[in-house]
Structures are given as C-alpha cells and as structure tokens.
Amino acid sequence: MEPFDVIVSGYGPTGQAFASLLSRLGHRVCVIERWPSLYGLPRLCTIDGESARIVQAAGNVDEALRDSHQLKRTLLLNEDEQLILKMDHDRMAISGYPSHISMYQPHIEDAMDAAARQHGATIYQGWEVQSWTQDENGVTVEARQTGSIDPADTMTLQAKYLIGADGARSAVRESAGIMRDGSDFRSAWICVDAVRKRTLPKFWGLSEDMRESVIMAAPEGRAFAVIPIGDRRLRFEFYADPASTHDERMGFDAGYEVLERVHGLTRDDVEIYRSVLFPFESRLARTWQKGRVLLAGDAAHTMTPFLAQGACSGLRDAVNLSWKLDLVLRGLSDPSLLDMYFVERYPQVREVVTVSEQIGAWAMELDPVKARTRDKQLLDGAVLPPPPPAADIDDGVLFKQPNESAVGQLAPQGRVSFGGREGKFDDVFSWGFQLIVRDADVRATLSDEDRAFLEAIHCTVIGVGAMESDGVAADIDGSYAAYFDEHHIVGMIARPDFYVFGIMHELDDAAFLVGELRRQLSGSHERAVHEAAHAS
Numbered sequence: 354m355e356p357f358d359v360i361v362s363g364y365g366p367t368g369q370a371f372a373s374l375l376s377r378l379g380h381r382v383c384v385i386e387r388w389p390s391l392y393g394l395p396r397l398c399t400i401d402g403e404s405a406r407i408v409q410a411a412g413n414v415d416e417a418l419r420d421s422h423q424l425k426r427t428l429l430l431n432e433d434e435q436l437i438l439k440m441d442h443d444r445m446a447i448s449g450y451p452s453h454i455s456m457y458q459p460h461i462e463d464a465m466d467a468a469a470r471q472h473g474a475t476i477y478q479g480w481e482v483q484s485w486t487q488d489e490n491g492v493t494v495e496a497r498q499t500g501s502i503d504p505a506d507t508m509t510l511q512a513k514y515l516i517g518a519d520g521a522r523s524a525v526r527e528s529a530g531i532m533r534d535g536s537d538f539r540s541a542w543i544c545v546d547a548v549r550k551r552t553l554p555k556f557w558g559l560s561e562d563m564r565e566s567v568i569m570a571a572p573e574g575r576a577f578a579v580i581p582i583g584d585r586r587l588r589f590e591f592y593a594d595p596a597s598t599h600d601e602r603m604g605f606d607a608g609y610e611v612l613e614r615v616h617g618l619t620r621d622d623v624e625i626y627r628s629v630l631f632p633f634e635s636r637l638a639r640t641w642q643k644g645r646v647l648l649a650g651d652a653a654h655t656m657t658p659f660l661a662q663g664a665c666s667g668l669r670d671a672v673n674l675s676w677k678l679d680l681v682l683r684g685l686s687d688p689s690l691l692d693m694y695f696v697e698r699y700p701q702v703r704e705v706v707t708v709s710e711q712i713g714a715w716a717m718e719l720d721p722v723k724a725r726t727r728d729k730q731l732l733d734g735a736v737l738p739p740p741p742p743a744a745d746i747d748d749g750v751l752f753k754q755p756n757e758s759a760v761g762q763l764a765p766q767g768r769v770s771f772g773g774r775e776g777k778f779d780d781v782f783s784w785g786f787q788l789i790v791r792d793a794d795v796r797a798t799l800s801d802e803d804r805a806f807l808e809a810i811h812c813t814v815i816g817v818g819a820m821e822s823d824g825v826a827a828d829i830d831g832s833y834a835a836y837f838d839e840h841h842i843v844g845m846i847a848r849p850d851f852y853v854f855g856i857m858h859e860l861d862d863a864a865f866l867v868g869e870l871r872r873q874l875s876g877s878h879e880r881a882v883h884e885a886a887h888a889s
C-alpha cells in the first residue's frame with residue numbers, strides 16, 4: 354500500500370478535526386480508531402467561539418450546531434440556595450460566534466467525520482494501534498482489529514507522520530516514553546444526561562428556556578450542577594468521590610431517584626439516556642513530539658471540565674499543527690517548523706489546565722468553613738473567581754513588536770460580501786492564511802515574488818471596506834472596521850489557526866510583513882515559490 358502522509362490514532366473530536374483539516378488540504382490521511390463507530394453520546398456540552406470557527410473549517414458548521422444556543426450565563430449558588438455569583442456569557446467572540454455555545458457533541462462529530470470522508474480520508478474503525486516504529490523516512494504502524502487475537506487480523510501501515518490523538522490513556526504517548534506532569538487534584542462527577550419532555554418547572558433560578566448553567570457549590574461532596582446540552586437535553590451533575598466506583602448510584606433508576614429528590618423532576622419531565630461516572634484530573638505531557646510522532650488533544654493534556662476547554666484545546670491543537678504539517682509535507686517549510694507546535698500550544702494549554710483546576714477546587718470546596726468564607730467574600734464583593742486564561746500565543750511564528758497587542762491574539766471573522774457571495778469571511782473566501790487590509794487593493798503593493806509566495810501558502814489577499822470594489826470586500830457587519838480602529842492598524846496577516854501573525858500600520862508595511870512571514874516559514878519553500886512563478 355502506498356504510504357500515507359499522516360496516520361491519526363484515535364477518532365475523537367481531536368482526531369476528527371485532524372482528519373478533516375489535513376485531508377481538506379489535500380494530504381493522504383489514514384485514521385485508526387478502536388471503536389467500530391463514533392461515540393454517539395456527548396461528553397462535552399459547551400464550546401467557545403474560537404472552536405466553532407475551527408469546526409467551520411473542519412465540517413458543515415450549520416449541521417454541527419443545528420441543536421445549539423448561546424449559553425447566557427452561569428449561576429453559582431451556595432448551599433442555602435442563595436445566588437453568590439453570576440457570570441454573564443452574552444457576548445459574541447471575535448471569531449464570529451457566541452463566546453459560549455451549548456451544543457450536542459454527536460452533531461459536531463458527524464459533521465467533521467462527513468467532511469473527512471468527503472475529502473478522501475481513509476478511516477479504519479474497529480482497529481487498534483498496537484505498536485509503531487520510526488526512522489528518518491517515516492513511521493510504520495501495526496494495527497489489529499479490536500478484540501481479535503488472530504494474527505491475520507493485523508495490518509501494517511506507513512506514513513510520514515503519526516499523530517497520537519488517542520485520548521488520556523494514549524498508547525502512542527506511552528510507547529513514546531513521554532512522561533506527564535500533574536497535580537494531586539482529583540475530582541469526579543456522576544453525570545445523568547436526559548432529554549427534556551416538557552417545559553420544566555423553574556428551579557435553582559434557571560429560566561424556562563434552560564439556556565444557562567447552575568452550580569450549587571455545597572461543601573462536603575454535596576455539590577451539583579445543571580448544564581444544558583443544546584436545546585433539548587440537560588446534564589445533571591453530582592459531585593462524587595473519585596476514589597469510589599459508586600455502583601449503587603449508577604443506573605437509570607438511581608438517576609430518576611436523585612433527579613426527583615434533588616430537583617423535583619419525574620419521568621414525566623425528563624427521559625434519562627445515560628448515567629455515567631467521569632473522574633477527572635490535570636495532566637500535561639512534557640513534550641508533544643518525538644521525531645515523526647506528535648501528540649494532540651487529551652493524549653497531550655487532560656484537564657478538569659470546569660472551564661469547558663478540554664475538547665476546545667484538542668481542536669486548537671488540530672488547527673495549529675495541521676497548517677504546519679501542510680507546509681512541511683508540501684516542502685514549503687523545514688520540518689523544524691513543527692517545533693513551533695509545542696512552543697505555541699504548551700503555554701496556552703498549561704494556563705487553561707491550571708485555571709480550570711483552580712476554578713474546580715474553588716467551586717467544589719469540600720471544607721464547610723472555607724466554603725462559607727468563599728461565599729461571604731463573593732457576596733461582599735471582596736473576591737472574584739480565578740480569572741479566565743488569556744488565549745494569546747506569546748512565542749512562535751509571530752512578528753511581534755513591543756506594544757503590539759493584536760499580534761498572537763485571535764483575528765476577527767465578520768460577515769462580508771464579495772463577487773456575489775455573502776457570509777462569514779472563511780466561507781466567502783477560504784480557510785487558510787489571510788492578508789486583510791482596510792479598504793484598499795493590497796495586491797498592487799506586493800512584488801511578483803511576494804504574490805507567488807502567498808499563492809503557494811494558499812493565502813487569501815483582500816481588502817475589506819465599507820463598499821465592495823476591485824480587490825475589496827464589503828464589511829457587512831463592520832467587524833473589520835471596528836477591529837482596525839481598536840488596534841489603530843490598517844491590516845494584518847492571520848494564520849490558518851486564526852491567530853494574528855503580524856500587523857500593518859501603513860499599507861506599505863504589507864511587503865515587509867509578507868517577507869517576514871516568508872523568513873519565518875523559511876526553508877525549502879523557496880523552491881515551490883519558484884516553481885509557482887515559472888508555472889504562471
């Protein structure tokens with residue numbers, strides 16, 4: 354069999370995003386997944402706007418979010434049912450989606466899976482990665498049909514790279530001998546997931562449309578939460594000692610009993626479809642790469658779910674590494690570009706893991722005296738919850754000058770119209786590098802060589818202004834004008850993971866910035882640029 358470009362071990366959200374994005378970029382991708390079908394049930398309930406934009410690149414986002422809504426707020430109650438903190442989420446993220454989206458995970462998985470297959474990815478479900486070896490040319494992977502001990506049920510596959518997206522217990526990570534760091538924090542929830550059968554009585558301060566989450570931060574292991582999963586479903590979470598299996602609390606009858614006792618809900622109100630114990634911990638792999646083998650998603654970092662960032666982090670890994678692998682596989686960049694994956698993503702994820710754990714420990718405080726002190730301080734306004742982590746990239750493929758706040762931050766996605774098409778920017782143009790300037794046709798300022806380079810890296814080059822004209826799209830919702838005003842800039846280059854590479858204070862800065870991008874992506878891309886120039 355002809356070698357693949359990339360083999361992905363594991364087909365959870367992270368593996369699906371890799372399969373879809375890399376095959377969309379034209380690479381030969383092979384997925385090996387232990388289970389014969391997609392998981393089909395939700396673990397995650399909420400994604401952020403940045404992740405929604407990644408899903409937009411990796412699948413049909415309208416299908417993916419067809420049962421979703423903007424989560425309005427999270428309420429924190431003390432054990433006397435008094436509201437001690439209200440966190441509003443009613444804002445749009447810069448990525449063109451709400452900042453907190455309640456959704457149904459299987460829809461997102463179906464959308465990315467469909468796109469991966471449409472782009473030609475080879476997907477083996479019901480197969481398990483058993484072992485792998487690597488040399489300077491590539492990786493050889495041995496896979497076996499799940500559960501079989503018959504040597505005939507094995508296959509050997511080859512690829513240039515192997516991605517371990519095989520979850521928290523990653524066999525790829527283990528066999529690479531990569532160690533993880535972590536803390537002593539342990540926690541667990543029993544999750545009772547149910548479909549709403551009718552409008553529920555107003556309880557715990559939740560509105561009838563249930564577009565908010567509530568956490569009862571009771572001490573001594575009595576904490577619980579109610580979280581929407583899209584429009585029709587709810588998750589009821591109950592703190593559980595992570596050291597026990599809680600057999601007596603599992604099962605649907607036990608689920609109905611606790612829903613009636615704690616929430617006053619009956620079988621007429623909800624239908625339980627799953628009851629499960631989820632233990633969680635924080636773990637960070639010390640490195641995410643060993644030669645041609647890379648780790649991503651929960652294989653690289655597991656975290657507590659208190660910030661709803663586990664799967665979002667895996668999606669960020671996928672979009673970050675996919676564009677780098679694309680350039681390396683096409684010979685446009687030196688393989689050392691892949692080092693930047695860890696340089697960029699590790700500090701981002703470390704902060705998310707740390708803050709998520711702090712919030713969990715803070716909200717799930719077991720000690721009643723400390724919990725009362727926390728509640729009083731919150732009510733007095735004397736203390737705030739740990740602040741959310743900053744999403745910025747501080748180091749990596751960036752052109753950062755002192756006092757340039759926009760660089761390393763997320764770039765906007767607004768609604769635009771151009772050439773008879775109207776919609777979100779990435780749909781009207783394309784997912785990839787984006788050189789966007791204010792109200793001008795920037796192409797005239799670039800040399801043939803610059804243009805050939807931008808074409809080779811599949812960069813959209815466009816102006817965005819009040820009115821559509823040659824080389825300028827109409828900024829329908831004013832997102833770009835607002836962004837340029839806020840940062841006092843006239844343009845920027847955004848990377849395919851939507852982070853800003855560099856900014857322009859004048860239109861004439863464009864050529865310099867393109868040169869800087871070329872220098873940083875460097876390596877053998879010069880060859881392809883010359884080929885592109887000769888071909889045109």
Ligand SMILES: Cc1cc2nc3c(=O)[nH]c(=O)nc-3n(C[C@H](O)[C@H](O)[C@H](O)COP(=O)(O)OP(=O)(O)OC[C@H]3O[C@@H](n4cnc5c(N)ncnc54)[C@H](O)[C@@H]3O)c2cc1C
Nearest residue numbers: 363365366367387397398399482519520650651663664665
């Ligand atoms: C209760 C709970 C709530 C959560 N809520 C949120 C939330 O609201 N938002 C959010 O962003 N995140 C949330 N998360 C985290 C999120 O579920 C995970 O971070 C996410 O599922 C990780 O995706 P992954 O693809 O990296 O790994 P996984 O989903 O674990 O997928 C790994 C895949 O690899 C396969 N595999 C394993 N070994 C092999 C092998 N040897 N060969 C082949 N295949 C293999 C597995 O079968 C599996 O399908 C939550 C988690 C929990 C437990």
